[in-house]
Amino acid sequence: MSNKVIHALYNDDDILMDAVKKVKEKHIHIDEIFTPFPVHGLDKAMGLAPTRLAVTAFMYGLVGLGFSIWMTNYMMIQDWPQDIGGKPNFSWFLNMPAFVPIMFEMTIFFAAHFMVITFYMRSRIWPFKSAENPDVRTTDDHFLMEISIHNNNEEELTSLLNETGAVEINVIEKH
Amino acid sequence: MSSHYEAPIREPLVLGEKSYHDITVDIARPIEGKANKNWYIAFTISLIAFIWGIGCISYTIGTGIGVWGLNKNIGWAWDITNFVWWVGIGHAGTLISAVLLLFRQRWRMAINRSAEAMTIFAVFQAGLFPIIHMGRPWNGYWVMPIPNQFGTLWVNFNSPLLWDVFAISTYLSVSLVFWWTGLLPDFAMLRDRAVKPFQKKIYALLSFGWSGRAKDWQRFEEVSLVLAGLATPLVLSVHTIVSMDFATSINPGWHSTIFPPYFVAGAIFSGFAMVQTLLGIMRKVTNLENYITRLHVEYMNMVIMFTGGIVAVAYATEFFIAWYTGSPYENFTYMSVGAATGPYGWAFWSLILFNILIPQLLWIRKFRRSFIISFLISIAINIGMWFERFDIIAIVLSKGHLPSTWARFEPTFVDIGIFIGTIGFFGVLFLLYARTFPVIAQAEVKSILKLSGENYKKLRDGNHE
Numbered sequence A: 001m002s003n004k005v006i007h008a009l010y011n012d013d014d015i016l017m018d019a020v021k022k023v024k025e026k027h028i029h030i031d032e033i034f035t036p037f038p039v040h041g042l043d044k045a046m047g048l049a050p051t052r053l054a055v056t057a058f059m060y061g062l063v064g065l066g067f068s069i070w071m072t073n074y075m076m077i078q079d080w081p082q083d084i085g086g087k088p089n090f091s092w093f094l095n096m097p098a099f100v101p102i103m104f105e106m107t108i109f110f111a112a113h114f115m116v117i118t119f120y121m122r123s124r125i126w127p128f129k130s131a132e133n134p135d136v137r138t139t140d141d142h143f144l145m146e147i148s149i150h151n152n153n154e155e156e157l158t159s160l161l162n163e164t165g166a167v168e169i170n171v172i173e174k175h
Numbered sequence B: 001m002s003s004h005y006e007a008p009i010r011e012p013l014v015l016g017e018k019s020y021h022d023i024t025v026d027i028a029r030p031i032e033g034k035a036n037k038n039w040y041i042a043f044t045i046s047l048i049a050f051i052w053g054i055g056c057i058s059y060t061i062g063t064g065i066g067v068w069g070l071n072k073n074i075g076w077a078w079d080i081t082n083f084v085w086w087v088g089i090g091h092a093g094t095l096i097s098a099v100l101l102l103f104r105q106r107w108r109m110a111i112n113r114s115a116e117a118m119t120i121f122a123v124f125q126a127g128l129f130p131i132i133h134m135g136r137p138w139n140g141y142w143v144m145p146i147p148n149q150f151g152t153l154w155v156n157f158n159s160p161l162l163w164d165v166f167a168i169s170t171y172l173s174v175s176l177v178f179w180w181t182g183l184l185p186d187f188a189m190l191r192d193r194a195v196k197p198f199q200k201k202i203y204a205l206l207s208f209g210w211s212g213r214a215k216d217w218q219r220f221e222e223v224s225l226v227l228a229g230l231a232t233p234l235v236l237s238v239h240t241i242v243s244m245d246f247a248t249s250i251n252p253g254w255h256s257t258i259f260p261p262y263f264v265a266g267a268i269f270s271g272f273a274m275v276q277t278l279l280g281i282m283r284k285v286t287n288l289e290n291y292i293t294r295l296h297v298e299y300m301n302m303v304i305m306f307t308g309g310i311v312a313v314a315y316a317t318e319f320f321i322a323w324y325t326g327s328p329y330e331n332f333t334y335m336s337v338g339a340a341t342g343p344y345g346w347a348f349w350s351l352i353l354f355n356i357l358i359p360q361l362l363w364i365r366k367f368r369r370s371f372i373i374s375f376l377i378s379i380a381i382n383i384g385m386w387f388e389r390f391d392i393i394a395i396v397l398s399k400g401h402l403p404s405t406w407a408r409f410e411p412t413f414v415d416i417g418i419f420i421g422t423i424g425f426f427g428v429l430f431l432l433y434a435r436t437f438p439v440i441a442q443a444e445v446k447s448i449l450k451l452s453g454e455n456y457k458k459l460r461d462g463n464h465e
Helices: A013-025 A042-046 A053-079 A092-122 A154-163 B020-032 B037-063 B078-089 B092-102 B108-133 B137-143 B160-193 B197-206 B214-247 B259-285 B294-324 B328-332 B337-341 B345-363 B371-398 B413-436 B442-452 B454-464
Strands: A004-010 A032-034 A143-148 A168-173
Touching: A004 A013, A004 A154, A013 A042, A013 A143, A013 A154, A032 B214, A042 B214, A053 A092, A053 B214, A092 B160, A092 B214, A143 A154, A154 A168, B020 B160, B020 B413, B020 B442, B037 B108, B037 B413, B078 B108, B078 B214, B078 B259, B078 B371, B078 B413, B092 B108, B092 B160, B092 B214, B092 B259, B108 B137, B108 B160, B108 B259, B108 B294, B108 B413, B108 B442, B160 B197, B160 B214, B160 B442, B214 B259, B259 B294, B259 B371, B259 B413, B294 B328, B294 B345, B294 B371, B328 B337, B328 B371, B337 B345, B345 B371, B442 B454
Parallel strands: none
Antiparallel strands: A004 A143, A004 A168, A032 A143
């Protein structure tokens, strides 16, 4: 089966947005769009599901909070209780006000770092990863729309994309 | 065009006839071009200061902290002053990128990258001081809650000094991640422009293979927003906890409940002053006058006026309360008649002059919008904020409850040398950053170009007439 894709390049975000809407009206699936900066509303126009990263951040924050409670309890109450300035150390709860800063910092630490790690993993970005944008101009001032051909008529698609204001159209064999 | 509407009364944030490609070229120019003579001069001076600092640090570690001007009564002086000063400077970066993002202040986009770089480099300097002051810095890892050779003697989670360890390390690491995530698309831009293979390799590595897919951008924006939400209380917590190092003690002058908000305001005050100083130079050196405009300077000055006002009110409160208690001990705190007329009177009056009086010039609009005057005032504030910390620490400790222990602090050349060394180190890092990193968040600026670019605004407003 041929793995041909069509690459339509645009040089303006407003033209791109209109083009996406027109292509979607024809019920053609857009594989990918590469843009040099975040274009607002593009994800909705393309029909991308909302990201759930904020939810993961909340959960990682809860883990951090739980970890800090376990850590302060184990170290200050269970393993080696110390009488410091007469502060009560019979139970974690009595000593808790002094642990609030630690609990707060650990919550933030876990939420921020693990959310970013999740983002890197989900978007497949990490050191030594090679870039996958098909055209170097997409990090400068061009916007690239990628549509696979195998379900569509190549000529119709090309003329449709031309109508939407694409500045360049390439058909490429994708490996 | 209608989706990019902004009130015509707002001044443009990007000047000149710019297209998306022009922004790319402008931001990449300082990196792709050669450094000029001024850069080499500044770099050499910073490097010499840094090497001198390394010498002084080595001397301190080799001989012991007896080489500093500390005595048994004033056990903290220059080192902790410098620590608090640098941490304070390190507050503006994340404040600009996080708080201003939450408030949808678009002018942050021209300055957030450099302000965050400044934050990270300043926190490096701050972190050096407590480690050197340990006397045996090779045991520095003892502040971490890890099992050790003394059985399981753990760190003391009741101590504000340990809270500080957690707050500052969280702040540093979260700021670093926030900064780097924002840098990925800009490194990708440099990678895709690079002609030299070595440069291409380096920026490919730094950009983590960023490709700019629609889904990546969606996640990127969400992550930025959530990180901003997390970093905002974090910024406030860091200096709150720094102030608790003092506020939870029982010294008159330190044992003060207004310290946390007052320190946070002071930190933002000094941080913005440092951003103003650095960007005042950078916009000229890197030819980014169209992006860091008079309007940005004015907005920063407004933040400086606001936080400076809070600091001034805090000084007045401290002064009044010290007098109102009628306690003789309070007459030796850093904000008292005793301090104003005592042996450290020069430090007291420097604080008043640099931190309260000089910043009031910013009420005049002409001064607020002047690059040179803003630059000079920002330097005055940097000095004033250093004196604030010095006054709080040295004046309070010099006259304790027992007059026979009264002492005076005189810095030695080592104290001064280490401070100069950290300024040099900071300069070295910042100058290297300015040559190799995209100093403006170009992807973000591109996203507001149609909204706030001068040519687009003109085009739009012309239609209404």
